Structure formats: structure tokens, C-alpha cells
Amino acid sequence: MVALDLAQNTLDGLMVGSSYALLAIGFTLIFGVMRRLNLAYGPTIMAGVYLGTAAFISLGAPILVVLAIVILGASLVGLYVERLCFRPFGEGARTASMVASFALWMQIEEAAMHLLPRHMNPFPALVASAPLEIGPLMLRADHLVMLAATLLIAGAATYLLARTKLGLAIRAVIDQPRAAAIVGIDVERVMMLTFVLASAIGGIAGFLIAATDAQVTAMIGMWATTKGLVAMMLGGLGSVKGAIAGGLLLGVLEAHAQWFLGPQVRDMVAWGLLFVLLAFWPGGLMGAKALDRTMAVGRRV
Amino acid sequence: MDGFLITVLSNIGMISFVALSAYILLLSGQISFGQQAYFGIGAYVAGIATVMWSWPLAAALVLGAFVAGAAAGLVGLVTLRLSGIYFAMATLAFAEIMRIAAELFVYRREIGGIETGPDGIDGFRDIRYLFANDISPFQSCLIVYALLVAVLATLFIVERTRGGRMLRQVGEDPLLAEVNGIDVMRVRIAAALSAGAVAGLGGGLYAHLLTYVEPRSFDIMLGVHALAYGLIGGLGTALGPLLGVLIDIGLLESTRVFRGYRMIVFGGLVAVLLIVRPRGLLDEVAISRIRQALRRWRHAGD
Amino acid sequence: MLDVQDIVTAYGKIEALKGVSLAVAEGRITCLLGPNGAGKTTLMYSIAGVLKPRRGTIRLGGVDITGQSPSAVVARGLALVPENRLVFPQMSVAENLEAGAYQRRDAAEVATDIERMYARFPRLKERHAQLAGTLSGGEQQMLAVARALMSRPRILLMDEPSLGLAPLIVEEIFRIVAELNKDGVTIFLVEQNVHMALKVAHHFYLMEQGRVTFSGEPGKLAEDEVIQRAYLGTSRQTSGDTTSSHKPG
Ligand SMILES: Nc1ncnc2c1ncn2[C@@H]1O[C@H](COP(=O)(O)OP(=O)(O)OP(=O)(O)O)[C@@H](O)[C@H]1O
Ligand SMILES: [Mg+2]
Numbered sequence: 084m085v086a087l088d089l090a091q092n093t094l095d096g097l098m099v100g101s102s103y104a105l106l107a108i109g110f111t112l113i114f115g116v117m118r119r120l121n122l123a124y125g126p127t128i129m130a131g132v133y134l135g136t137a138a139f140i141s142l143g144a145p146i147l148v149v150l151a152i153v154i155l156g157a158s159l160v161g162l163y164v165e166r167l168c169f170r171p172f173g174e175g176a177r178t179a180s181m182v183a184s185f186a187l188w189m190q191i192e193e194a195a196m197h198l199l200p201r202h203m204n205p206f207p208a209l210v211a212s213a214p215l216e217i218g219p220l221m222l223r224a225d226h227l228v229m230l231a232a233t234l235l236i237a238g239a240a241t242y243l244l245a246r247t248k249l250g251l252a253i254r255a256v257i258d259q260p261r262a263a264a265i266v267g268i269d270v271e272r273v274m275m276l277t278f279v280l281a282s283a284i285g286g287i288a289g290f291l292i293a294a295t296d297a298q299v300t301a302m303i304g305m306w307a308t309t310k311g312l313v314a315m316m317l318g319g320l321g322s323v324k325g326a327i328a329g330g331l332l333l334g335v336l337e338a339h340a341q342w343f344l345g346p347q348v349r350d351m352v353a354w355g356l357l358f359v360l361l362a363f364w365p366g367g368l369m370g371a372k373a374l375d376r377t378m379a380v381g382r383r384v
Numbered sequence: 385m386d387g388f389l390i391t392v393l394s395n396i397g398m399i400s401f402v403a404l405s406a407y408i409l410l411l412s413g414q415i416s417f418g419q420q421a422y423f424g425i426g427a428y429v430a431g432i433a434t435v436m437w438s439w440p441l442a443a444a445l446v447l448g449a450f451v452a453g454a455a456a457g458l459v460g461l462v463t464l465r466l467s468g469i470y471f472a473m474a475t476l477a478f479a480e481i482m483r484i485a486a487e488l489f490v491y492r493r494e495i496g497g498i499e500t501g502p503d504g505i506d507g508f509r510d511i512r513y514l515f516a517n518d519i520s521p522f523q524s525c526l527i528v529y530a531l532l533v534a535v536l537a538t539l540f541i542v543e544r545t546r547g548g549r550m551l552r553q554v555g556e557d558p559l560l561a562e563v564n565g566i567d568v569m570r571v572r573i574a575a576a577l578s579a580g581a582v583a584g585l586g587g588g589l590y591a592h593l594l595t596y597v598e599p600r601s602f603d604i605m606l607g608v609h610a611l612a613y614g615l616i617g618g619l620g621t622a623l624g625p626l627l628g629v630l631i632d633i634g635l636l637e638s639t640r641v642f643r644g645y646r647m648i649v650f651g652g653l654v655a656v657l658l659i660v661r662p663r664g665l666l667d668e669v670a671i672s673r674i675r676q677a678l679r680r681w682r683h684a685g686d
Numbered sequence: 687m688l689d690v691q692d693i694v695t696a697y698g699k700i701e702a703l704k705g706v707s708l709a710v711a712e713g714r715i716t717c718l719l720g721p722n723g724a725g726k727t728t729l730m731y732s733i734a735g736v737l738k739p740r741r742g743t744i745r746l747g748g749v750d751i752t753g754q755s756p757s758a759v760v761a762r763g764l765a766l767v768p769e770n771r772l773v774f775p776q777m778s779v780a781e782n783l784e785a786g787a788y789q790r791r792d793a794a795e796v797a798t799d800i801e802r803m804y805a806r807f808p809r810l811k812e813r814h815a816q817l818a819g820t821l822s823g824g825e826q827q828m829l830a831v832a833r834a835l836m837s838r839p840r841i842l843l844m845d846e847p848s849l850g851l852a853p854l855i856v857e858e859i860f861r862i863v864a865e866l867n868k869d870g871v872t873i874f875l876v877e878q879n880v881h882m883a884l885k886v887a888h889h890f891y892l893m894e895q896g897r898v899t900f901s902g903e904p905g906k907l908a909e910d911e912v913i914q915r916a917y918l919g920t921s922r923q924t925s926g927d928t929t930s931s932h933k934p935g
Contacts, residue, residue: 120469122608167655176662178415182615183655185608190651197644248788255774255785262772264736267760267789267837309480309604316473347505351484358477361470362462 091220092338098226100334101233105288106311107318107326108240109281114320115257116277119177123164123184125308126191127282128289131157133195135290136204136299146207146294154286160191161282165275192304202301209294225295232291236284237327244323253277285311313357390521392638394593396629397528401586402606403613403625404535405579410614412575413555414467417607418475419583421482422452424602426584427591428486428502434513434592436493436501441513441592445531448588449581456580457573464572467558479607486599507598511591524593531589535582539622551575616654618666627666687712687841687872688733688764693742695725695732702728704896705742710841715863715873717883720893726876727769729893730845733874734766735759746841760789765839769846769876771830775819779810782818782829786836796836803832806862824855831862841872848879860886 106128113121121127134156138144144152168183209225216222244250252273255263264270289307293299310333318329333353340352405419430448433439439447463474492501502508514524542548553561554571562568591597613628632650636642642649661667688710695703702725710716720726731737733744735756744752746762765786774782783803787796804811807828813821818829827847834842844863848856860882867873867886877883884890884904892900 114469120472167652167659171659172662176658178410179615179658179662181415182612183658185612186651186654186658188651189647190655193645193647193651251781251785252788254777254781255788258774258776259772261736262768262774263785264756265734265760265766265768265772266786266833267757268785269755269757305604312473313477316470320469347484347487351481351488354477354480354484358474358481361466361474361477 087219088342089339092342093335094220094222095226096335096338097331098223098230098334099338100314100331101230102288102292102330103310103314103333104327104330105233105236105284105291106307107314107330108237108323109285109288110311110315111318111320111323111326112240112253112277112281112284114315116253116274117169117180119169119172119180120312121164121168121184122181122308123168123187123191124281124285124311125306126188126195126304127157127160127164128285128307129195129304130160130191131155131282131286132206132289132293132299132303133198136206136293137198139207140199140204146209149207150287150290153290154283157282157286157289158279161278161285162275163187164282165278169274169278170271188304188308192301195304196301204299206293206297206299208297209291223295229291229295232287233327236287237323240284241323249273249276313353316357317360387521388638390525392634394521394525394528396626396633397525397532398586398590398593399606399610399613399633400532400626400629401535401589402583402610403617403629404539404622405583405586406607406610407614407619407622407625408539408575408579408582410611410619411551411555412572413558414464414572414575415472415611416475416579417472417604417611418477418479419579419610420602420604420607421475421479422456422580422583423587423590423606424479424482424486424597424599425455425580426452426587427597427601428489428508428587429584430588431508431511431591431597432491432502435508435511436491436495438495441517444513445585445588449585452584452587453577453581456583457577460573460576464569464576476604476607479602480604483599483603486602505599507596507601508591509596511595511597514592515595521593528589528593531585535585536622536626543622547571547574612654615664616657618661618664618670620663620666620668620671624664624666628664687747688874689743689745690729690733691743691745693729693732693744694740695728695737696740697728701740702896703732703739706893706896706898707742708891708898708901710872710874711889712872713867713870714888715867715875715886717887717890718874718876718893719878719880719883719890723895724893725896726893727845728896730766730769730843730876733759733843734764757789760837760839763838763840765834765837765842767827767830767834767842767844767847769849771823771826773818773821773826773829773833775817777818778815779818779821779829780814782833783810783836786833789837799836799838803835807832824851824858827851827855827859828862831859835866835871839871841874842866843874843876845876846878847875848877848882856882 110121110124113124131153135144135149135153138152139149164184164187168180168187172180172183209228212224214221214223215227242250244254252263252268255266255268256270256273256277260270263273285307289303293303314330314333315326316329317332318325318327336356337349337353340349344352402419402423405422406416409416409419426448429451430444433444433447434441459475459478463471463478466474486502486507487505489502490504492499492503494500498510500510519527550561550566550571553564554566554568558568561571587597587602590601609632610625613632614625615628616631617626617628618624636646636650657665690706690708693703693706694701706725706729708718718726718729728737732739735751735754735758738753742752743750746759746764749762751759751762774785777785780800783800784796787799790796804814809825810829810832813825818826821829831844831847847859847863851859856879863873863875864886875883875887887904889903890901891898
């Protein structure tokens with residue numbers, strides 16, 4: 084029943100891929116306004132999720148409170164990262180910025196280990212109902228919630244960027260930072276808000292993935308950084324649509340690879356695809372049109 | 385000398401190879417997240433050469449460096465057109481592919497009645513060349529530093545030649561370099577090749593000094609650390625990356641003052657240091673000041 | 687209206703402005719001439735808050751704005767048409783204009799102002815949905831001017847608006863400059879095109895190597911004499927019937 088396997092894998096992949104898409108949206112927003120890589124993005128999410136977990140374990144906080152703590156925690160830590168790794172650096176010090184964010188990655192992970200020293204910790208489960216059956220296919224209810232949340236957030240982010248004043252400012256800063264300053268946009272403030280926004284979105288992604296697993300491990304920071312990066316690059320940098328496409332593609336690909344080739348090969352396939360795309364088709368999924376722009380942005384990192 | 389100190393010194397020496405490898409690429413203007421791949425390649429190849437093929441250590445190290453350099457050159461052919469984040473991600477992707485490949489790589493043979501060789505995710509154990517040949521930890525440490533000094537000396541000499549100046553020029557402004565008639569792609573491939581070989585040499589040493597290497601030994605952490613060392617220590621001189629390694633491993637990890645809080649301290653320090661000195665402690669300005677001071681001092685001595 | 691006193695602005699160790707003083711009178715067109723690398727753009731960016739001067743003061747309508755952020759300077763009623771236009775290439779013409787009105791809170795008025803811009807620049811109306819990066823050079827220049835006007839500035843700084851444009855379009859740009867001025871906008875214009883500049887300007891300054899070396903009124907000096915002074919480096923022997931307002935630096 085290969086056809087059935089393929090269908091089931093694709094379905095599972097789309098669900099997991101939706102969390103990747105959220106991570107990629109956050110990464111893309113930060114990369115867009117900063118033009119620098121935030122390696123501490125995953126650990127920022129980890130910090131939020133760990134704070135939520137700690138509240139859950141020690142105080143028995145209900146799931147919505149945990150969600151609020153995760154979002155708030157990730158946003159605050161995101162702000163800290165922005166202050167220390169991005170705001171102080173000018174255009175000329177992109178590498179320094181990135182390495183500083185790596186230094187904070189190490190720092191945040193160690194702090195998280197002090198908060199919850201065990202490798203694996205329990206996390207409140209999202210929905211505990213039995214899987215839905217659609218014909219021969221199975222669909223986990225919590226996966227559906229994850230997909231719905233992703234679509235909701237992606238829609239909200241798109242609306243924010245396209246229709247609001249803050250969105251206009253964010254796009255202006257992404258497009259031509261000096262001109263943004265000249266027309267009177269407070270560029271530093273926009274960068275800060277974007278950072279907080281992206282961290283909050285990342286926090287939601289972290290929450291969703293931890294809640295569907297009903298547990299969280301110390302690997303979540305590394306996981307979020309690498310998955311988000313790969314999904315963003317697959318999508319071709321710099322657009323919310325690309326980020327969603329990249330995330331879903333990564334999810335589907337991994338699901339098939341895991342089913343047919345095993346978990347180790349799964350990770351290799353994702354990296355392999357990224358490598359081939361970069362080496363031979365660097366525009367990513369958004370194709371050649373987006374290439375010029377993204378290359379110009381990406382090159383300057 | 386006591387055993388702990390020798391171990392720490394050896395570690396500093398071996399990690400310095402990866403840091404230098406990342407530094408060479410930084411000079412050429414490229415940020416690599418993936419120099420650990422060549423460290424791993426060097427470690428496996430050299431280990432296989434001594435253990436499974438009974439090669440002498442020197443030949444094995446050369447082979448490890450050679451294969452790593454060749455791999456880096458080949459990867460460079462397809463990735464060096466890229467720059468910025470694209471190059472960084474391509475190098476990381478390659479390194480992760482190599483690490484997972486090592487997790488799947490099984491090559492076992494019976495040598496002297498015992499089955500040995502790389503064993504997938506458990507890694508490659510019992511690389512006992514140094515032990516079998518009665519080379520003490522102190523002697524191995526000397527080997528590490530002899531090779532490190534040789535690499536550094538080569539780097540210093542190259543930096544003074546036309547090739548070295550071309551390398552910095554390509555790093556600072558590839559377009560201008562192109563205009564000035566420099567074949568940017570060739571310079572970059574040469575840089576990638578040598579960077580790979582240097583990392584491979586470090587990997588070969590690592591496998592033999594620790595007697596084992598496993599896929600985890602060369603994950604993304606090693607790669608990004610290597611990059612960070614150059615930036616902390618300074619991009620003005622090849623001694624910069626070594627200073628970075630020294631500060632991290634020598635001062636923080638080994639003195640154990642901040643046990644359990646090392647990364648909290650180190651991470652914060654690095655972030656603040658980079659704000660003050662975005663090109664590291666020994667940046668170009670610092671180096672030219674030191675040179676001037678030395679010159680003055682020498683003249684005063686005359 | 688705009689009063690610049692003894693401004694020093696540096697890139698690293700190199701001082702691009704070595705003590706510049708000049709004044710732009712309200713309701714007039716003041717022109718800044720000078721050879722490449724004189725520091726004209728640096729001065730524009732220093733006034734607009736993009737670059738921070740090391741020393742000196744800049745007053746706008748009597749208020750000290752030295753070292754303030756660009757957004758604070760825009761809030762005080764100053765707008766800049768930057769060198770090389772700097773439109774938002776990946777945004778539509780309409781969005782570029784909206785961005786120009788970023789600090790305004792009167793959405794309805796902004797919409798009518800956009801229509802006004804379209805009336806003044808019909809080409810922009812035709813292309814309102816097109817990405818600004820795909821406009822021609824002249825169209826981009828008009829967009830940059832229109833974008834600056836969207837903030838309803840009291841004073842407009844323009845950095846070489848005619849650069850690289852065909853003569854016909856240059857004339858159009860200068861016609862617009864004169865029109866804007868008639869509508870009451872104070873204008874401070876950097877130009878290489880001495881001929882056109884002197885035709886519209888009420889007052890002009892010459893700048894050389896980071897210093898103001900001459901200042902005067904167009905009518906009183908023959909054009910080729912100005913060109914001589916501005917571009918052939920004889921301006922140091924300042925003389926003539928105009929006052930030199932620069933301070934010894
Ligand atoms: N970003 C920068 N970094 C270093 N030096 C700069 C920078 N921008 C300008 N300069 C230098 O400052 C001086 C003044 O430059 P500026 O752009 O202000 O001149 P300009 O009068 O506008 O010239 P042009 O007529 O060519 O536009 C020049 O010597 C230039 O090389
Ligand atoms: Mg200029």
C-alpha cells in the first residue's frame with residue numbers, strides 16, 4: 084500500500100511542517116529587518132518553553148497560562164538578544180553580530196539547564212482525544228490544532244505586513260533601511276518590535292511542538308534553530324509565503340524520508356536538499372524572480 | 385608536567401587547527417559554519433589509515449589532511465560562488481550531511497584478532513597507535529604543537545606573500561579585487577582547500593590523541609565555536625584564533641572557576657567584547673599598534 | 687529657517703565637513719554647489735539626522751536639532767530627497783508615497799495628498815501599482831520628490847535631483863522646484879548643474895573640501911565665474927560684491 088503510505092506521510096508531514104513554517108516566518112522577519120542571522124533564535128524559544136514548563140511542573144499552571152508564559156518569556160529573551168547582539172552593531176559588523184548571538188545561544192542554554200536540569204521534562208498536552216479517521220487515513224487532533232494555529236498566525240502576519248502601519252514600516256526597513264530613516268520611520272524601534280514579534284511567533288511554535296509531544300527536551304533550542312533556518316532557506320529568504328512553503332516542504336520531505344529510510348536518513352535528506360538547492364538553485368522555492376533581491380540581501384550578511 | 389595540564393594543552397592545540405581553518409576562510413571573506421566536516425574527515429581517514437591499514441602516523445596524518453583538503457576543494461567548487469548566509473548555510477548543510485553519514489558509516493575488520501573500525505553512531509574507537517608505539521601524552525602534545533607551529537609559520541609566510549595580500553583583498557572587497565585582475569574564484573578555492581587541510585590535520589591528531597572519534601565530535605557546535613574563536617581573539621593575525629581558543633578552553637573550561645556557569649559568563653563576556661571590539665581583541669588596528677611599538681622598542685635598543 | 691553653525695562630520699578619522707556654516711532663508715531657494723567629494727551629501731545627511739556631527743549646531747526654525755534622530759527631524763517639518771533617490775524598490779509607487787507620509791496620522795488627508803501628487807506627476811499615477819525598482823531613473827526621481835512632499839515639509843532638502851537625467855527631465859524637475867517654492871516650501875538644493883541651479887536659486891553657497899568657500903546671489907556674478915570658482919578651484923581668493931559667510935576653519 085505505497086500510495087496510502089505516501090498519503091499518510093504527506094498528511095503527517097504537513098502537520099509537523101506547519102511548526103517549521105512558524106519558525107521560518109520568525110527567522111525571515113528577523114533576517115529581513117536585520118540582514119543578519121540570529122543564531123540565538125532557537126534558544127530564545129527554548130527559554131520561553133522552559134519557563135512555561137517550569138511553571139507547569141512546580142505550580143501546575145494550566146495550559147493557557149503556560150502558553151502565555153512561553154510567549155512572554157520568548158519575547159523578553161528576544162529583546163535581550165536584540166539589545167546585546169544586534170542594536171549595538173552597525174552595518175559593518177554583521178559577523179560580530181552573528182557570533183555574539185551564538186555566544187548568547189550558549190549562555191541561554193546553560194541558564195535553561197539550571198532551570199530544568201533533566202534532559203526530558205513533561206509539558207501539558209494539547210488535546211487528548213483519539214485520532215480522527217478520514218477513510219483509511221489517520222489524523223491526530225493536536226496536529227490539526229497545530230495546522231490551524233499556523234494558518235491563523237501566517238494570515239495575521241501577512242495582514243500585519245500588508246495592511247498596517249507597522250507592517251509598512253517593517254517592509255520599508257527591509258527594503259531600504261536608509262530611506263526608511265529618511266521618511267521618518269524610527270528604524271531602531273521597528274527592529275525591536277520585529278524582534279519581539281518574531282520571538283513571540285517562535286514561542287508559539289515551540290509551545291505547539293512541545294504540547295503535541297507532551298514533553299520537552301534540552302534539544303529544542305538546537306532543533307528550532309536548525310529547522311527554522313533550513314525551512315527559511317528552502318523558501319528562499321525574505322517572504323512569509325516562502326517561509327510557509329519552505330516549512331511545509333521540509334515537513335513533508337522529512338515524513339517520507341523517515342518512513343522509507345529511517346530517522347537518520349531523514350535529517351540527511353533535509354540537509355542534502357538544502358545543499359543541492361543552494362549549490363544549484365539558490366533562489367529557493369520562490370524561484371528566479373526573488374533571486375536577485377534575496378541574493379543581494381543574503382550576500383551582505 | 386601533570387596529566388591534566390598536558391590534556392588541556394593538547395586540547396587547545398587541536399581545537400586551534402579548526403579555529404585557524406575558519407579564520408583562513410574569514411580572511412577570504414567567507415563565513416563557514418562547516419569546517420568541522422573536514423576535522424571529522426581528517427579524523428576518520430587518519431584513524432582508518434593507522435588502525436586498519438597499519439600506516440605510520442605521519443603518513444596517516446598527511447592522508448587525512450589531503451583527503452579533507454580535497455573534499456573542501458570539491459565542495460568549494462560548487463559553494464564558493466555563493467556568499468554571505470548562502471555560503472554559511474551550504475557549508476553547514478555539508479557538515480551535517482557528513483556527520484550523519486558518519487553515523488551510518490560502518491567499516492569493520494578484524495585486526496590482530498579483534499574486530500575494529502568505524503561503527504556508525506558509536507563512532508570509531510580504539511585508535512591505539514600512540515599507545516602501541518609508546519608515545520607518551522607529553523610527546524603527543526609536543527607533536528601537536530610542532531605541527532601547529534608549522535601551520536602558523538606557513539600562514540605567517542603566506543600572509544607576507546602576494547598570495548596572502550590577494551587573499552585579504554578578496555576578503556575585503558571581492559569586486560575591487562576582480563577589477564584589479566585577481567581571479568577571485570581561484571583565490572577562494574585555494575583558501576578553502578588549505579582551510580580544509582588544516583582542519584583535517586587537526587582531526588587526525590584528535591582521533592589519535594583521544595583514541596576515538598565519534599560523529600558527535602564534529603557537530604555544529606564545534607563549527608560555530610571555531611568561527612567564534614577567530615572573532616574573539618581577533619582577525620588581525622593568525623594568533624587571534626589561538627587567543628580565542630586559549631581564553632575559552634584554557635581559562636574558562638579548565639580552571640573550573642565558573643563550573644556550571646561557564647557559558648553564562650563566557651557568552652555574556654563575548655557579546656560585550658564584540659560590542660567594544662567587533663573584529664576581536666587582536667584586530668588589524670591592535671596589530672599595527674603592536675608592530676609600531678615593537679619597532680620603537682627595537683630602535684630604542686640600538 | 688535653517689541655520690548651520692560650524693558643523694564637523696567625520697567618517698572614522700577623515701573629516702568630510704571641517705566646520706561648515708550656512709543659512710537657508712525661509713521661503714527661498716538656496717543652492718549648494720561644489721565639486722565631487724566636497725561634502726555636500728555629507729552635509730545633507732548631517733542636517734537630516736542620518737549622520738551625527740562631531741561638533742557644531744544645526745537649528746531648524748530656531749530649535750536646536752543637532753544630533754537628533756532622522757524621525758525627530760522629519761517631525762520638525764524637514765524632508766530630504768536623498769542622493770541616488772533611494773526609493774523603496776520592492777514596494778509599489780503608491781506604497782512609497784504612503785511611506786513618505788509615515789508620521790502623519792490624518793489618513794483621509796494623506797489619501798487626498800496622494801491624489802495631489804498624482805496630479806502633479808501624472809507618470810506616477812499611471813504607474814501607481816508598479817514596483818518602484820522597475821521605474822525609470824526620471825520616474826524614480828519624481829517619486830523621491832513626491833515621497834518627500836508627502837510629509838508636508840516646511841523645508842525640502844534635495845541632493846542632486848538632476849543627476850543622470852535627460853535634459854528634458856532636468857528642466858521638468860527644476861520647474862517643479864520653482865513651483866513648490868511658490869507654494870511656500872523652503873528649498874535647499876544641492877546641484878552640479880550650475881546653469882539650472884542659478885536660474886532658480888535666490889542664494890547660493892560654494893563648497894570645497896569640507897568647507898564653505900563662497901556665498902552669493904546669482905544675479906551679481908556671471909555664471910562662468912561661478913563655475914570657475916566652484917569647479918576649477920580658484921574660489922579661495924574670495925572677493926567681489928558678495929559676502930562670504932564662512933568662518934575661518
Ligand atoms: N561612507 C563613507 N565612508 C567614508 N568616507 C566617505 C563616506 N561617504 C563619503 N565619504 C567621503 O567624504 C567626502 C565627502 O563626500 P560626499 O558624498 O559628502 O561628497 P559630495 O559633495 O556629495 O560629492 P558628489 O558631488 O560626488 O555627490 C568624500 O571625500 C568621500 O570620499
Ligand atoms: Mg553627493
